[in-house]
Amino acid sequence: MKGKTQGLTGRQVEYFALGGALGSGIFLGVGQGIHIGGPSLILAYAVAGIVMYIVARCLGEMALNGNRGGSFVSYTKRYWGPRAGFVHGWGYWVCGTMVCMAELTAVGMLVHSWIPSIPQWIPALGGLLMLCFINTLRVRVFGEVEFGMALIKILALSLFLVVGVWLLFAGPTTSLPTATVNNLWTQGGFFPTGLQGFLSVLPIAAFAFGGTELICLAAAETVDPERTLPRAINGLLVRLLLFYVGTTFLIVTLVPWREVPTDGSPIVAIFERMGVRAAGAIMSVVLITVLLSACNSLMFGMARVLRALALERCAPAPFGRLNRYDTPGNAVAVSMLAISAAIALNYFIPGEVFGLLMNSIAMAVVAVWAIFVAVHLRFRRSVDDLGSLTYAAPFAPWGNLFVLLFLVAVTGILAMDATFRPAFIYVAGLFAGLFLFTLVRKPPPTVD
Template sequence: MQQQPSALKRGLTTRHIRFMALGSAIGTGLFYGSADAIKMAGPSVLLAYMIGGVVAYIIMRALGEMSVHSPNAGSFSRYAQDNLGPLAGYVTGWTYCFEILIVAIADVTAFGIYMGVWFPAVPHWVWVLSVVLIIGAINLLNVKAFGELEFWFSFFKVATIIIMILAGFGIIIWGLGNGGRPTGIHNLWSNGGFFSHGVMGMILSLQMVMFAYGGIEIIGITAGEANEPEKSIPKAINSVPWRILVFYVGTLFVIMSIYPWDQVGTAGSPFVLTFQKLGIDTAAGILNFVVLTASLSAINSDVFGVGRMLHGMAGQGHAPKMFARVSRNGIPWVTVLVMMFALLLAVYLNYIMPENIFLVIASLATFATVWVWIMILCSQIAFRRKLSVQDTNALAFPMPGGALASAAGVVFLLFIIGLIGYFPVTRISLYVGAIWIALLLIGYALMQRRKTRRLATAR
């Protein structure tokens, strides 16, 4: 491997970037996890997803404005450093890396479980080891090959959701698979009303809904390797939020129209039930294949995201310099190998660690997602304050509403943090998050002290 500092190569097209963001934000949370949000809000969860989609769009546009202006490796960690100071960049970068590592642990563990459905006699660790080695090899290829594979992983998920929505409308309008009896959409209001748990139920569901959009920020990380980022980033950002919104709202609209909302999730996956209603008896097997590709897509994006973030942070002096090394293909190979090793070690810890302790660690991902989003918005506000009127008018991809829109987004996300604290089950993530930030502050102080000593010795 040759060491060519900061020589990341551009090979990601708009198509790659668009599906990477879709793949990151649409996963098992939609296939299985949406049932919990439905229980909290009833049919009004549709409104909650629309509100969440608007905020997700604000976050992506804020990130897009900075990414097009300055397409850097490390993305929002770099923007936080440049606009809010080195400490903000350090904390944001490491928080994102730890969050994605935790998510990746869950994803590789899930892959082993899904393969166990088809091959129950094979130990899960065999599948976990296999997927880590395969995904590691994919990430050591050139970035164009990575983007192409990620496109196809995400494509299967998206195609299944589209088929599900179309089939659902067939059941609603023409009664396909229901003896020719259309179900209509009366279930959206006939089981306690649209706001079946009141407006407060819809508001309380927002904290669960927002985490469904987690992963959209990976678009910013692709900026350093995007072909013509001034064109591909705006195209991807403008199309992804409404597509995610259509997929989430469309899917849940169909499911809650066909089934009374209070029955969703009580008898297995709504996706499986919907396909079975059409007479597709192999629905469980089909969905297992789709969820397998969903987990492969997620792990692939996880390794890519952490690798590029650590590479960017190494360039900022916030991570070991070896993370800046790249191969002849322009791949930060050291970060990929470190991520593979961390996944193998972490999966082992996942098996031997008491479940309640692991849940405490995993809850950090909840806190970290909101932290990263708030830092993106605050970075954009600070970025705008530095620009003159002429510079603002010259922005290639200005955010609608500018700093005011970002400020509104920050207020909303602070409200989400309040909701996290409202529930005893999720409140622990705030405690863990506070401890994590405190540890990072200590680490940053020690790092600065070492730098000071080094400078003093050099003199």
Template structure:
């Protein structure tokens, strides 16, 4: 008689260095670049947009090095949620875990609809819900089979996006300087970059698009969520950080530069995808179909990564006693299947809210999702600051850390300051003020719920250990 195979009690470390790198890189190359870049250029102008992306890249780097130090000394699934619980307090760990889970689960639901709409352009007679159902089954299967299958799939999803951006930048530079003849358009050279001055909409335009830029870079913190399932985290996490930030910023800056050079900035804000417009201007056959395929890949990649991140955050919350123990159960393949099913269910529920409660619940969820990423980066920096202070106080030697933040405490303090600065300017802008109020209001409710559900009943003491 064969023996019964028991479910594992810990997540499997099946991700390799190449997986971790491409997952982090792919997490920030999505619709924020392919579609959101047009809005940014239209609001801030070419130079203003490049400046905004540079500042966003600096903030991303500050957050990633802080996360790197924490993930190497404490490589657990859930990452910054577990770090915040241990180094700041269980209440903050509870709040950041649920806010991050909610924001990603919402995005996953929206990505299913977006993927269906993309397919609708090629197959207009097929109902969109059929495509949504197909992609739901596909992404669920990828995440349910094993971590290794998820990592390999995401590696190729991200690879398609990266290759598309590289080819676009190369073709764009050739068109800018006349190496490729453009359709009925003179070679622009750099005339569109600064033709209307450095900041045609003033510095106000730069501040307005900053939150949009930060949203585009969010997703890089997935590296920390994946740390609990990464081979040799002390080696692969620092390696991923060293390569990811520079390449992401270079990709974004060069892509924005090409877009700004080939498309007048006043037209960029009203374009569905400035990438499609550029390819049309250059005369690339089937430009819209090519970019639709790339955008579809980006959407599926975000949905795939989002399901993974949500599942691991919910698993971590369960292990810390902040969610039902059922979500901490693993199947025989080492996947938190119950956490995956609940995440998928909520993602589907968020789809319904876009139709049933469009002006109420959906708006609240979207607001939380909007500020969730920036709050996460702030908490990552604060956790690293608290860890390092306690580490030194306990007699630890900084040189013994396998990966450490240099220029401490400047790096975490600067990261926290920039995040607060972004919230201040979001509050000043009337169009974004409501989302900030709703988002922070939800965070306040999470803290109150934690206090009455756990703190008052004395259930949080074991979470600090």
């Protein structure tokens, strides 16, 4: 994208990618996942991590060999057509809006539970205004802020991993009398709830890795992307598997899976069993940082996608303008206005908004990832010499087909769940509505 400065360093990009993927799922969602699938959640995270890596490699290949400086909107439009580019771009933007709304809602819920006198909508509004301001500054400033927030998450998880490994090798203690690797198979086996339980946690695992695509959206604003992007993507798989698989492994070995709490953070529960009474308060601060970091990363991506839509004549032209800091200020403002709907929802239906959003997000993430790998297949068909590709995606096209089969399976699981059925209908209606809109509007010109 012409006009944007390349200001993100390799260090910032690597932590930016981790910041987008290390969200509330690893701190809160893991408890619900263990309740449904037991230790098999470890395998679900491993499979979802491989799927995430394939998607990231597909995007990395297109970012370094396709329309340099563009976004996946331009890739979809070029290799699949104007209508597909319109649907993909706006679908992703709406999906990002819902995720940010959910993250800010969770911030409001945490602060309200901590300080009941503060209404749930006030922290959500404060967080939104702060993140909007950060995203209108120079990209290097944004990168430093996101680096700091991601570092807090990484340090918190690293501390748990170190303490957890020490506790596991130390064996059963008074505070943790059940700490043993045997918990993996003596509490009903590795698949205690059967195949159905394992399949049911796949959507939870898939949603946890949502946001990793942001690393490729940052390519146009990265210093030396040919070196930085491959290093960041390769490191992403190892780090995410370490944190997700490692954390889940330690939780189910330190505590029998049936005793893992579902209404809070299992990490906090384990520290409290050890006698660390301040764990709850400390983790609340960490969780607020986690949620704001994930929302901050997504606002960055949403603004870039909205600007790309404007440059491709799929959105009003003013959305594509840069401010004096070379960031898409108008796109940030429009995204903020859309996300602000969460403030109203938190005011009128504070007890229902989070569940409504989370169910819809899971379905939207599946749809967006499926389009990513499908577009990559079309990109590959347009390349005469595949051997000339820089940072070529491994196992293509079979890796793409594996991802599509995985996403189809996740969609089927969600569609059969009565809880997710309204969200399934909503997301299907969203993408169908966007496609129908392209039939009545004047198609944007194709990219040469």
